[in-house]
Amino acid sequence: MTSALDSASPEYRDAADTMRGKLAELDGIFAQLAAAGGDKAVARHRGRGKLTARDRIELLLDRDTAFLELGAFAGWGSDFPVGGSVVGGIGVVSGVECVILANDPTIAGGTSNPVTLKKQLRIMDIALKNRLPLISLVESGGANLPTQSEIFIPGGDSFRRLAELSKAGIPTVAIVFGNSTAGGAYIPGMSDHIIMIEKQSMVFLGGPPLVKAATGEVSDEESLGGAEMHARTSGLADHFARDEQDAIRIGRRVVARLNYEKLGPRPAAAVAPRYDEAELLGIVPGDLKIPFDPREVIARIVDGSDFDEFKPMYGSGMVTGWARVHGYPVGIIANSKGVIFSQEAQKVTQFIQIANRQATPLLFLHNTTGYMVGKKYEEGGIIKHGSAMVNAVSTSTVPHISVLIGASYGAGHYGMCGRAFDPRFLFAWPSSKSAVMGGAQLADVVTSVAKASAAARGLPFDDEANELRRQAIEQQIEAESLPLFLSGLGYDDGIIDPRDTRTVVGLSLSAISSGPIESDRTFGIFRM
Known part of the structure; x- marks a missing residue:
């Protein structure tokens, strides 16, 4: 190909400056993602000797390999944290491309809200359709109870997809870093390989308060659902780790032993583009x-x-x-x-x-x-x-x-x-826009129809009010066409x-x- 692009032209410089401005806005949101649940929540989490969700992913991945984060801006513009309280994407673990889903326990204890669920299901769908092993880094209090009406019924789909992955011969691995309670207990429970951490992992359908309320039985978390109990007694845990780093090491060994190979075409030698x-x-x-x-x-x-x-x-x-x-x-x-x-x-x-x-x-x-x-x-x-x-x-x-x-x-x-x-x-x-039509065109259609309808019925028509309405509709559609708005709704896999x-x-x-x-x-x- 022969390029005719003039990177010194005013048109090019204006477009590049506009793009840089949009990228700067995204950088601000990436900073929010990196901050997770905020300085206090992260400090409290680290004070317990725990790694953050992104730290865990970084240690899990092969050194100097890429991580393609998916759905980073999910929930933008909603009442829920940007990112949906979960980090997900594709990376290489022990030489195998895998999908990784990590709960962020610094945000509402890693509980799942409607955005979490939508993002999680989309990423699990990517694992299934692309035949990629799924690694779940679990630390979640289960459903965000005030939003249970929006997540309880559709939430069962996450368990169904774990079963579908396993049935399709696509491995699923769960590393449990903390509480995995109620519905969250089925994430490790339905995974092919389960790793739990001594005196840190807790997996139970009901914690001590719920068990006492339901049955009158008094128990502590460790005996009810701790790693040692599940490794020695219930048999739920396949691997018993001493700490988080040990759990990640074992997880990498599990993936290395999957003997998992690509079935698609091998790439030819890559050649860099001739143009920058x-x-x-x-x-x-x-x-x-x-x-x-x-x-x-x-x-x-x-x-x-x-x-x-x-x-x-x-x-x-x-x-x-x-x-x-x-x-x-x-x-x-x-x-x-x-x-x-x-x-x-x-x-x-x-x-x-x-x-x-x-x-x-x-x-x-x-x-x-x-x-x-x-x-x-x-x-x-x-x-x-x-x-x-x-x-x-x-x-x-x-x-x-x-x-x-x-x-x-x-x-x-x-x-x-x-x-x-x-x-x-x-x-x-960041330059893209998507909607049923452009904001100006949609606003013109709506207001023209309103004017024609009034004329057909012989009713008086306020042109000034109609123009204000047209401007409001155009502004609304323009705002709803922007990539951040659409990404917040989960309509893309990333900007x-x-x-x-x-x-x-x-x-x-x-x-x-x-x-x-x-x-x-x-x-x-x-x-x-």
């Missing part, structure tokens, strides 16, 4: 109405900036083609002009079919305002062609990765494999620095290759 990944900061304009060439993004994330474009002269509003990222083959689908016309939809549909025939994963780079509307385009069959593209995305069985780099509006979000279309991973740049895109996509493809890349190569009926 740092230049990704200034490619997407601050105003998403200004077009940009996604080839400039592709040139900075694929191996050797080597990209074989498919149908470059047909449906030029979409860029499709073949490349490798960190040695893994991938088909790329990227929006070029924002609006998707019939030719673009037909081109993408064919490309998806070919990718399935070749069993090649697909990477979607979003920057779309949706499918084209208007009399001419309706007559030209935009519904048929857009539906065929959505059909192809829906029934494609090769793994999909989506990265929202610009706009992702309306049915275009669906056709580009949005969250509802089950991509293996979905990430967002990433554009400069990390190649690394994140490479880690995702590596995780995907833990299982075989398969395709049944069948599709439904496309309306031609």
Whole structure:
């Protein structure tokens, strides 16, 4: 590929400055995540001789390997702590790529709230679909009782997924660092391998106060559910550790003895892009109405900036083609002009079919305002062609990765494999926006309908009040389109620095290759 990007231009500098500002905002939230439950809670936790959740993960991982954190901003804008009181992601343990879920006991004792549950289920889903062993670092008081109505019934899904993982031959390991009470007791109870720590791990369905209230029996925590009891008497504990570091050491040995191997394709030798990944900061304009060439993004994330474009002269509003990222083959689908016309939809549909025939994963780079509307385009069959593209995305069985780099509006979000279309991973740049349509357009539609309705009924209409309403709606939609808002709802797996895109996509493809890349190569009926 040959780049035409001018990193010295005012347009580039403005876009890069805007991106840096958005990244600075994220840095502030990362600082909140690092602070966990706050200085006092962390100091109290360390005073008990315990490691924090992130310390435990760092010791568990192989030295100098990456950790792809998932759902870091879950719960942003809600009544619950950002991050959902749990740290989760993908990392390498004893040479094996694993999914790791760690309760943060410095936040409300590690109890699970609705955000915790949603994030936990999503990460367990990633383990199941990508055939990745799951390691649970457990220290939780169970459900956050004031929110029990929101988590009790759906919370059972976490136990079902542990059983599904085990049934699928995907190992599950639980290292218990503290209390694992009530429903939380079933996390180790349903795991394949359980490690408990002397005079620290406590696993019981009901603690001493509940047992006394229910049966009148008086007991202490150690005899009721301590590590030694479970190692000697109940048999729940498979391994007995002396302290946290010993438990992590044993956990690493358990993973090393799994004899777990990848079933997917081996990567070829990775070749760095010809162009600087740092230049990704200034490619997407601050105003998403200004077009940009996604080839400039592709040139900075694929191996050797080597990209074989498919149908470059047909449906030029979409860029499709073949490349490798960190040695893994991938088909790329990227929006070029924002609006998707019939030719673009037909081109993408064919490309998806070919990718399935070749069993090649697909990477979607979003920057779309949706499918084209208007009399001419309706007559030209935009519904048929857009539906065929959505059909192809829906029934494609090769793994999909989506990265929202610009706009992702309306049915275009669906056709580009949005969250509802089950991509293996979905990430967002800070520059992205996603909603049913742009804020200005949505506000105009709502207020125009209101004005037309009043006219049809012969009612007086207040144009000034309607304009205030239009502005309020536009502001609301703009706020709800931002990546932090959507990430807080769990609609992506993380907001990433554009400069990390190649690394994140490479880690995702590596995780995907833990299982075989398969395709049944069948599709439904496309309306031609």
